[in-house]
Amino acid sequence: MAKEPPRLSKLVSELAGCSRREADEWIENGWVSVDGVVINRLGARVNPKARIEIRDATSRHRSESVTMLFHKPCPVGDEAMSSGRESAAARIRADNRWTEDGSGGRFQLAHLRGLAPAGALDASAGGMLVFTQEGSVARRLAGGDARLEKEYHVLVDGVLAADGLDRLRHGLVLDGIRLRPAEVSWLNEQRLRIVLHESLKQQIPRMCALEGLRAREIRCVRIGSISLGRLPPGEWRYLRADERF
The missing domain is CATH 3.30.70.1560 (Alpha-L RNA-binding motif)
Incomplete structure (x- = not known):
């Protein structure tokens, strides 16, 4: 049986260094063309040798993607035995944003779309938990980079x-x-x-x-260079523009 050609989202992700989620959004928005033809159908498969072009609009879209730092309270008792895989939406809400967040970011419901934990924090541990829409941040924190x-x-x-x-x-x-x-x-x-x-x-x-x-x-x-600082347990803040993992 002949091998199926790769999905366009996979090729876009590899070409642009973005996440599959970001690639799917770019395809849906009509920002990706294959051999000069715009492809906006998710799941499309294309020849790996095809010429793939990505519109400049994606750079503006990526700049709007956010990363958030949540201070997970240290679990006690039976909490330490749970999986700890609570969703981002359950932890990141408008009402528990740190009042001293100095990032200048404005909370939007769109920031919860595709927001996922980056890196691992054991169920028995508390402290800094990172949520991000940025594929590059997720890969860096999950990749075991010894520098981090x-x-x-x-x-x-x-x-x-x-x-x-x-x-x-x-x-x-x-x-x-x-x-x-x-x-x-x-x-x-x-x-x-x-x-x-x-x-x-x-x-x-x-x-x-x-x-x-x-x-x-x-x-x-x-x-890495990002500290929990004075962020109170149970609250979150945006990663500032001058902070990088």
């Missing part, structure tokens, strides 16, 4: 051995994988600062458990 370090503040129970910090910093193995070096230090007698350059499932609780500690509360306070 993530900083956590972790409340722990237990007694750490004298060389425990050194082992947390390097040398631990999870799922048969030797972890990348981490930055680990004490913030106070009960709270650790941990900076990771990778993201494995339940990585911090399991790292702590290997050294005889129980992680009671985990909060992501920074991703």
Whole structure:
């Protein structure tokens, strides 16, 4: 059986470095032509060698796409056992936008369209949760880019051995994988600062458990150069124009 040609949205996504959702919108809006003919039918398949052109209007459309930072409250009790996959619409609303959001952005219902979580935050953790309409942001945060370090503040129970910090910093193995070096230090007698350059499932609780500690509360306070700052739990703000992941 002959192999079907690729979907136009896939080729547009690869050509423009955008998400499939963005590519579909551009196609629907009539901004994409194939060999000089505008194609606005979703699901269309085209010859991979065809000449694909994308109108300049897409650059203005992309500039209107938004990214939002939500401060997920640290879960307690049974909440820590849930999947944590609450929809963006359930977390991002006009009434819980941070009153001190200095981005200058105006909230629109269109900003909820296609808004999706970028990167992973374990169900047992709180702190910075990123929602975005930008395919490039989603790919960067989900791609395990070692340059995008993530900083956590972790409340722990237990007694750490004298060389425990050194082992947390390097040398631990999870799922048969030797972890990348981490930055680990004490913030106070009960709270650790941990900076990771990778993201494995339940990585911090399991790292702590290997050294005889129980992680009671985990909060992501920074991703790359973007900090949670004074954003209150349960509220959100727009990513500012001068901020980049």
